[in-house]
Amino acid sequence: MTVSIGAKFGNSFERWFERHLRVLMLAPAMLVLLTLTIFPSIYMIVAAATRISPNPDLPWQFAGADNFLRLLTDEQFHVGLWNTLLFTVFAVGAEFLLGLGLALLLDRYIRRLNFLKTILMLPMMLPPVAVAITWKLIYEPQFGVLNEIMFRLGLPLQAWAGDVRLAMFSVIVADVWQWTPFMFLLMLAGLASLPDEPYEAAAIDGASAWRQFWDLTLPFLKPVIAIALLLRIMDALRLFDLVFILTGGGPADRTKTLSLYIYQVAYRFADPSYAAAISLFVLFTTVAFSTWFIKRMRLAD
Amino acid sequence: MVRKFLFSVVFALSSLMATNAWADITVLVPSGSEGDGLRAAAADYAKLKGTKVEIVQAPYSNVFEQAANAGQTKSGTFDIVLMDDPWIPFFAENAHLEDLTPYFKKAGLEGPDSDFLSKSLAVCRNPYNKGPYVCLPYVGNAQMFFYDAAKFKEAGVEAPKTWDDVLKAAKALSEKGGGRYFGYVFRGGQGNPVVADFMPIFWSYGADMFNGDRTKVTIDTPAGAAAMKTFMALRDVSPKGVESYNANEVGQALAAGTAASSINWPNWVATFEDPSQSKMVGKISYSPIPAGTKPGSSEIGHWTMGIMAAAKNKQEAFDFMLWATSPEQMKISAQRGNPPVRKSIFTDPSLTSQEKFRHYPVLMQAIEASTPRPRHPKWPEIENAFGIELSKAVAGTETPEEALKRSQAAVEEITGIK
Amino acid sequence: MAHRRKSIGIQRIAAYATIAVALVVTLFPVYWIAANSFKYDIDIFSIPPQWVPANPTSKHYHAAFVERPFLIYALNSLIIAVSTTLVSVVFGSLAGYALARFQYPGRWRYQISFWILSTRMMPPIVTIIPLYIAFNHLGMLNTKPAVIIAYTAFNLPFATWMMKSYFQDLPVELEEAAMVDGDTRWGAFLHVALPLARPGLAATAIFCLIISWNEFLLALILTLTERSQTLPIGIAGRVTQYNTYWGEISAAGFTACIPIMLFAFVVQKHLVRGISFGAVKG
Numbered sequence A: 001m002t003v004s005i006g007a008k009f010g011n012s013f014e015r016w017f018e019r020h021l022r023v024l025m026l027a028p029a030m031l032v033l034l035t036l037t038i039f040p041s042i043y044m045i046v047a048a049a050t051r052i053s054p055n056p057d058l059p060w061q062f063a064g065a066d067n068f069l070r071l072l073t074d075e076q077f078h079v080g081l082w083n084t085l086l087f088t089v090f091a092v093g094a095e096f097l098l099g100l101g102l103a104l105l106l107d108r109y110i111r112r113l114n115f116l117k118t119i120l121m122l123p124m125m126l127p128p129v130a131v132a133i134t135w136k137l138i139y140e141p142q143f144g145v146l147n148e149i150m151f152r153l154g155l156p157l158q159a160w161a162g163d164v165r166l167a168m169f170s171v172i173v174a175d176v177w178q179w180t181p182f183m184f185l186l187m188l189a190g191l192a193s194l195p196d197e198p199y200e201a202a203a204i205d206g207a208s209a210w211r212q213f214w215d216l217t218l219p220f221l222k223p224v225i226a227i228a229l230l231l232r233i234m235d236a237l238r239l240f241d242l243v244f245i246l247t248g249g250g251p252a253d254r255t256k257t258l259s260l261y262i263y264q265v266a267y268r269f270a271d272p273s274y275a276a277a278i279s280l281f282v283l284f285t286t287v288a289f290s291t292w293f294i295k296r297m298r299l300a301d
Numbered sequence B: 001m002v003r004k005f006l007f008s009v010v011f012a013l014s015s016l017m018a019t020n021a022w023a024d025i026t027v028l029v030p031s032g033s034e035g036d037g038l039r040a041a042a043a044d045y046a047k048l049k050g051t052k053v054e055i056v057q058a059p060y061s062n063v064f065e066q067a068a069n070a071g072q073t074k075s076g077t078f079d080i081v082l083m084d085d086p087w088i089p090f091f092a093e094n095a096h097l098e099d100l101t102p103y104f105k106k107a108g109l110e111g112p113d114s115d116f117l118s119k120s121l122a123v124c125r126n127p128y129n130k131g132p133y134v135c136l137p138y139v140g141n142a143q144m145f146f147y148d149a150a151k152f153k154e155a156g157v158e159a160p161k162t163w164d165d166v167l168k169a170a171k172a173l174s175e176k177g178g179g180r181y182f183g184y185v186f187r188g189g190q191g192n193p194v195v196a197d198f199m200p201i202f203w204s205y206g207a208d209m210f211n212g213d214r215t216k217v218t219i220d221t222p223a224g225a226a227a228m229k230t231f232m233a234l235r236d237v238s239p240k241g242v243e244s245y246n247a248n249e250v251g252q253a254l255a256a257g258t259a260a261s262s263i264n265w266p267n268w269v270a271t272f273e274d275p276s277q278s279k280m281v282g283k284i285s286y287s288p289i290p291a292g293t294k295p296g297s298s299e300i301g302h303w304t305m306g307i308m309a310a311a312k313n314k315q316e317a318f319d320f321m322l323w324a325t326s327p328e329q330m331k332i333s334a335q336r337g338n339p340p341v342r343k344s345i346f347t348d349p350s351l352t353s354q355e356k357f358r359h360y361p362v363l364m365q366a367i368e369a370s371t372p373r374p375r376h377p378k379w380p381e382i383e384n385a386f387g388i389e390l391s392k393a394v395a396g397t398e399t400p401e402e403a404l405k406r407s408q409a410a411v412e413e414i415t416g417i418k
Numbered sequence C: 001m002a003h004r005r006k007s008i009g010i011q012r013i014a015a016y017a018t019i020a021v022a023l024v025v026t027l028f029p030v031y032w033i034a035a036n037s038f039k040y041d042i043d044i045f046s047i048p049p050q051w052v053p054a055n056p057t058s059k060h061y062h063a064a065f066v067e068r069p070f071l072i073y074a075l076n077s078l079i080i081a082v083s084t085t086l087v088s089v090v091f092g093s094l095a096g097y098a099l100a101r102f103q104y105p106g107r108w109r110y111q112i113s114f115w116i117l118s119t120r121m122m123p124p125i126v127t128i129i130p131l132y133i134a135f136n137h138l139g140m141l142n143t144k145p146a147v148i149i150a151y152t153a154f155n156l157p158f159a160t161w162m163m164k165s166y167f168q169d170l171p172v173e174l175e176e177a178a179m180v181d182g183d184t185r186w187g188a189f190l191h192v193a194l195p196l197a198r199p200g201l202a203a204t205a206i207f208c209l210i211i212s213w214n215e216f217l218l219a220l221i222l223t224l225t226e227r228s229q230t231l232p233i234g235i236a237g238r239v240t241q242y243n244t245y246w247g248e249i250s251a252a253g254f255t256a257c258i259p260i261m262l263f264a265f266v267v268q269k270h271l272v273r274g275i276s277f278g279a280v281k282g
Helices: A007-019 A027-048 A066-073 A075-109 A114-120 A128-139 A145-152 A167-192 A197-205 A209-236 A241-246 A258-268 A272-296 B002-016 B033-049 B060-072 B085-093 B101-106 B118-122 B149-154 B163-177 B192-204 B222-236 B247-255 B268-272 B314-324 B327-335 B360-368 B379-395 B400-415 C009-037 C059-067 C070-101 C108-121 C124-137 C144-169 C172-180 C185-196 C198-214 C217-222 C231-236 C246-280
Strands: B025-030 B053-058 B080-084 B135-139 B144-148 B261-264 B284-287 B303-307
Touching: A007 C185, A027 A272, A027 C070, A027 C108, A027 C124, A027 C144, A066 A075, A066 A272, A075 A114, A075 A167, A075 A209, A075 A258, A075 C009, A114 A167, A114 C009, A114 C246, A128 A145, A128 A167, A128 A241, A128 C009, A128 C231, A128 C246, A167 A209, A167 A241, A167 C009, A197 A209, A209 A272, A209 C144, A241 A258, A258 A272, A258 B060, A258 B379, A258 C124, A272 C108, A272 C124, B025 B033, B025 B060, B025 B314, B033 B053, B033 B080, B033 B135, B033 B314, B033 B327, B053 B060, B060 B080, B060 B085, B060 C217, B080 B085, B080 B314, B085 B303, B085 B379, B101 B314, B118 B360, B135 B314, B144 B149, B144 B360, B149 B163, B163 B222, B163 B261, B192 B222, B192 B379, B222 B379, B222 B400, B247 B261, B247 B268, B268 B284, B303 B314, B314 B327, B379 B400, C009 C246, C059 C070, C059 C246, C070 C108, C070 C144, C070 C185, C070 C198, C070 C231, C070 C246, C108 C144, C124 C144, C124 C217, C144 C198, C144 C217, C172 C185, C185 C198, C198 C246, C217 C231, C231 C246
Parallel strands: B025 B053, B025 B080
Antiparallel strands: B080 B303, B135 B303, B144 B261, B144 B284
């Protein structure tokens, strides 16, 4: 502080600043998050407890728990919930396994080529809207490359995103393609910082590569794995762009995810109250799951 | 250093805060040819009258929620909204739209002139064809039936007049196609697409969603079942994967010469005739929708301009709408690629003599024989429910009978009509 | 690393083959976007597919960047993504450092950390409505700052958590030594911790950049015209009611990944290391 008022003021400010540093450093982030979440949270809770008419001249009616009770009997909500779970489990699961496998391979066999790792990140950098449209072209049953490859290999042609049995699989594959790099990168980074000593000891004991992976690598990686899974699960639960463009939730409702349904309810059916109720359900489930997960993985400390 | 940096960030942010200098009139339009056309017209208008018209272009799937958001929050963001006609009941009955009657009176008019097609005007009144005008038609779309006449002839059908003709030719062509060529193709995508391609068949068998006085839902009826039977037969001769098709895939299949016929929107005429986009230049014919047990009827899909109730400059907005829908402007609009809604333009010899407007007589006929989608403020919800059941029927996870029964129940539930 | 025993040839070949397959699978769709962006529409839908554009054209690039305002969309995206990234990384580092180093009464440290993370769990679709109402009242609808503010809220939890765990990994002794030498805590943060955290900053920045460069849903509702519309909105606008402009979408989509790719190459040295420190301790 070199203000002309004098060093004294500067010093006392500095001391005050120093003393409250732990609050001051936290403040900007907290303020931004508070202002941007408080109003939406209040709105969500109020909206869920009322019946908002699309007509702005009609007053909001108190609805009590009606919107939440609807969750119990709404078949489309159940379908969405089931599809979202299916998608999350398989997509995140596959991304994790592929990401980890690839990271192990690269860590072991190709350690220097950094540009290779950057290239493997490419899918993540493309706008999801463009990704969805490109996969639509790839899956296209008549003109698509995928069926051309199937044809060349002498395999039966498929309708992919247009086939009830394969639609969800197709959505998952496109998502896995785009987000495996995220897992891969986190895993690779985790592997790069493993200590050497335990492995040396294990090698002397004659432990197999498999045992080393199981007893050493995996436990060491646990925190990275946990964080990576948590972040991906949170993203997978709000999957939107991909299904919106690739399948629109069809065929036969097989790819309708919860976020797609919330979008329809909120904007197409102009029923923000019920959309808020579903959102609150999603929010509470996610928070509950994360709390359990963080405790389980001992990430809190 | 970091402090200096923070300052520059704050400074950079505050310089971005430039206040919104809204234009005199703001118009919400979809991205695509309708929006592009109105944007060009707005530029002309600014030059001519000095009124600045700002065009807000949103992706097609997003225009409805942008307008509904503005209407529901009484935001004066938009003065005019270019609406797809099935949305009109929602906006009108929820007080988002301005009644145009007083504006016509002030302009010394009874209402829109008689050069507009009657079907085009009917959708702009709420309730349908009876109530006051809440918008003016701008782009005149109605589905047409597109087919490869040479292939149909090969299959023994000269000019398809009925769905039975189509089915007969399509079946022969698909059988011969060996999984690479198909006689018919349609939009089977869940939601709007599958409903849009089922409705014309539904109507051409005399079925409708509600009875005349709206006291009954009439989906699960013998007429509905007859329509469903034809629809399923058409599905059986269509390519695998139509379950995810939308207008684009259907048009593309015809343009690439892998399918012989389909229902589609008139915008595709230009694409079929463009050698950089089509292998079928000069080979695609079109007709009104084929007949079932009753005369065929296509789905009307007009783009109409309405004034938002919360608009800031309503009179200027109305003046602009009147100008943009005048015969002179509509002719310019037609030349920019958007079908008109006026008889005089459809029959203007300086247009119809040109190759790219040769479909105008058929299109006018199609509009005059068209039917609007069931007019109900909850149409989006109805369309969604109906779309799910139709998608299930097309995908075969549910029998056609079940689909009709469950659609009937779902629409009864949504509308409260039992 | 001693645990990595010299592998026998076959294993090595199998590993290289697997990596090669992964590369092909990763790159093919990217190549496909690029290839389609240079094809006429008729060739995009040819049977069999054209693996290499037989008749290359720059038509779609012209359509997107000359006839349509994709250059402006890109500029908007750039301003929004860079501002969001800067704000998120700065605020995230401050908060991350505080949570990593300071003591708070009771279980507050855990609770604040968790609350910050939980804001990311809000389903965005419904929170957009109140944001729309608020920005509309403030006259900020369709402005870049509105989008930047919304994105910052979206990116901060991630940035804070990454920086927090990164700072936790730094040896505390270095900062203590600086403070013994007469530096303040703030000084120690500025002069010791932050420079050491450079790799973490690079990693956090690139994730924030990717997320805000590609975000779709919030921008869809909060932006209206070229004044603020971003690339993903421009791209989605080429899926119209009647037609999808595959070529233009491919041209714009392919171009869109270039700036991020360049940034990734510039910071790639830090990247892997940065993430490793950032994530290891969660």
